[in-house]
Amino acid sequence: MRTRVVRGEPAGLPAEVTSFVGRRHELAELKRLLGTSHVVTVIGVGGVGKTRLALRAAEEVRRSFPGGVRLVELAALEDPDLLAQAVAEALSVNEHSTRAPLDALVERLHGRQTLIVLDNCEHVLAECAMLVDTLVRALPELRVLATSRQALGIDGERIVELAPLSMPTPGGDSPVPLAESDSVRLFAERAASVVPGFEVTEENEQAVAEICRRLDGLPLAIEMAAVRLRALSVRQVLERLDDRFRLLTGGSRAALPRQRTLRALFEWSYELCTEQERLLWQRVSVFAGGLDLEAAEHVCAGDGIAREDVLELVAGLVDKSVLLRRESEGVVRYCLLDTVRQFGRELLAASGDEATLHRRHRDYYRKITSRAWAELFSAAQQSWVERLQRDHANLRKALDWSLREPAEAETGLAMTAELLYHWSGYHLSEGAGWFDRSLAAATEPGEVRAHALWAGAWIALLRDDCATTLARLEEATAIAERLGLRVTLGYIAFLSGMAAVSGGDLESGMRRYEEAAAAHRAVGNPIGLALALNRLALANAFLGRPAARDLAEECVALCDLYGEGWHRAYALLALAIDAWHRDDMRAACEIDNESLRYNTAVGDQLGMGMNLEAHAWFAAGEQKYERAARLLGIVRTFWPAVGARLAEFRYMSRCHDECEAATREALGEGAFQAEVCRGAALTREEALAFALLERTPAARGPAPFEGRIAPLTRRETEIAHLVAEGLSNKDIAGRLVISQRTAEGHIEHILDKLGFKSRAQVAAWVKERLSERGDGPAADGADGPTGGPVSEGRRPAARTT
DSSP, rough: BBBBOOOOOOOOOOBBOOOSSSHHHHHHHHHHHTTTTTTTEOOOOOSSSSSHHHHHHHHGGGGOOOOOOEEEEEEEOOGGHHHHHHHHTTTTOOOOOOHHHHHHHHHHHHTTEEEEEEEGGGGHHHHHHHHHHHHHHTTTTTTTEEESSSSSTTTTTEEEEOOOOOOOOGGOOSSGGGOOHHHHHHHHHHHHHSSOOOOOOOOOOTHHHHHHTTTTTTTHHHHHHHHGTTTTTTHHHHHHHHGGGOOOOOOOSOOGGSSSSSSHHHHHHHSSSSSHHHHHHHTTOOOOOOOOOHHHHHHHOSSSSSSSGGHHHHHHHHHTTEEEEEEEEEEEEEEOOOOHHHHHHHHHHHEEEHHHHHHHHHHHHHHHHHHHHHHHTTTTTHHHHHHHTTHHHHHHHHHHHHHHHHOOOOOOOHHHTTTTTHHHHHHHHHHHHHHHHHHHHHHOSSSSHHHHHHHHHHHHHTTTTTTHHHHHHHHHHHHHHHHTTTHHHHHHHHHHHHHHHHTTOHHHHHHHHHHHHHHHHEEEEEEOOOOHHHHHHHHHTTTTHHHHHHHHHHHHHHHHHTTHHHHHHHHHHHHHHHHTTTTTTHHHHHHHHHHHHHHHTOOOHHHHHHHHHHHHHHHHHHEEEEEEEEHHHHHHHHHHHHHGGGGGGGGHHHHHHHHHHHHHHHHOOOHHHHHEEEHHHHHHHHHHHHHOOOOOOOOOOOOOTOOOOOOOOOHHHHHHHHHHHHHHHHHHHHHHTTOOHHHHHHHHHHHHHHSSSHHHHHHHHHHHHHHHHHHOSSSSSSEEETSEEOOOTTSOOOOOO
């Protein structure tokens, strides 16, 4: 909120009449840039707080500009030809001659250290760019701080892209706890101003947090929502946010017209777009959770947008802060704030093209699931796993549309089945729901249903739902036998073996695995064969049978032929257990480490847990009982995330029990429990590093970034330094022994906390912090579990101890 300058007084800055919340880093960055750059532009989506931040920064650097700090408000300027005149008037340059306003401005500002704040440049962007470029070239002591939906695009311009306020994560977990969320603080302060005594309490905190999340952390929207507490409770405000453009109409009467309602704010942004950009805004709103350029080209092109024009139109929406650009491992995606998306969806619905766009969206993701399934057993496997994870929200939306739309249910059923590994590895409960829903909606007894039945049986089995498993396998068998579906019959044999093993009948299960291997070998289905071979190899390895080695090696060779890694990791585990039985402990540990690294890379909790379990057995076998006990503690933290999926390998519990009994006896109860607790207390990254024996020589001393740099956590500080070293997400994951997705998640949190959009900004920020502290370049490594740095090339090779 701002006051107006009294007529007749020199133009200056309005007084703040409400508190300034958050933005400490952005404020510091603005002040720094204003000391070194002639033109700084704050860009961001409407309502994100660009003006407020610019005014606070201008106020704090006022003493550095003896020539004055002046605000020029451009939102109400409709005629761009009057821009120079408007700036002159704001600076009290009253020229009564025939001289051009620009010349008068230059004369008045010559030799003065002046800061001009140009607020809301987006609707006269080209004119602002020309004016500012002319002024700063003529006036070397002038500084210009602009706010706009997009950059001015002139030489020497420095850009600060303003992100929404930090929001609490669901459940109040890291990275932004409720108490540290700037969006919650803003809501609480503004609510207290309209409802004296208002506080965020245990009773209302989750509703407040959800309001802030639903409003994307946009300050203007949050302030409007807080005003509604004059008439509604927090819960009632939350319940009405589905119609947010109608609810949020409580802006200040003193504010500009476009800031009095949320709808007016976005209508202003919409009017700044070209006709084709408006059309693209409507169409990209059909996506959920973001999109990439390929998706935009497939779904949004046509009917007024040529495919070759999509890139430029996307770039235009990025420039105008409608789309937010995010890059990870060389993949660029575009996101929409939920409020921006909802505005676009309303316009899309009004256009009459909504049904067409939903179908295009579904058809595109239908092709994605088909390609992912076809290339599952290949060198592209991990990239498909990651891509499906990135597009999870879009896949969910495409499935929902298919199952709601008449005559599209079978397509939804096919997609559900093709996402089997996506469900089983990462979204088991959700996948079970999709199978229930799609099998009920599409009942045609053909090949698609047979595929979905055996895939759905697998999901049910992983959830320990034996009745559903058997019923689906029985129906799948009837269809497969009638239609002669040999591949399906091979999978049914495999799943029947899984069911038998899960029920405690290992020998019977192994016979069914052998049937499955023969069936898949006969039809040349490598993925089905690999599944049967690695399960047979694991069972034989557990029993100490020599056949385990040949089966596992055949599976590894098959996987290597196709460049596949996931099934190979399970075969390697079988080889590790076989080596353990043969007392070749070095081979057992090295092979298990290779398997563990791959399972970590793809985030397979079950595989990682089994690898760590085996490491405990190996340590006890070498009488390294303290290590064995700590590994048993680590394993305890993995199994709850696995749940019923462990049932298939329940036969290995005997080895676990024997390991635990021997370790407890060797250490004594007190020492055993102490080591178990130490293992359970390790973070996931520390646990994996401990298992892999990747520790740091103490002689190197502490890393210069040990501890943390506010506002980052210790781990985020560590990763920020690795980014500054130039490591990719994949390299960071390898260095810290974490999955690539975990590394990406940490980097996203770092970007969000610092308000940055690129890794280059993080690197520059880290180097600046080190310079301020007098430290040298970032250390060549990351903290290991013992507190010292880990450096590739200096890390001891995996070994037994």
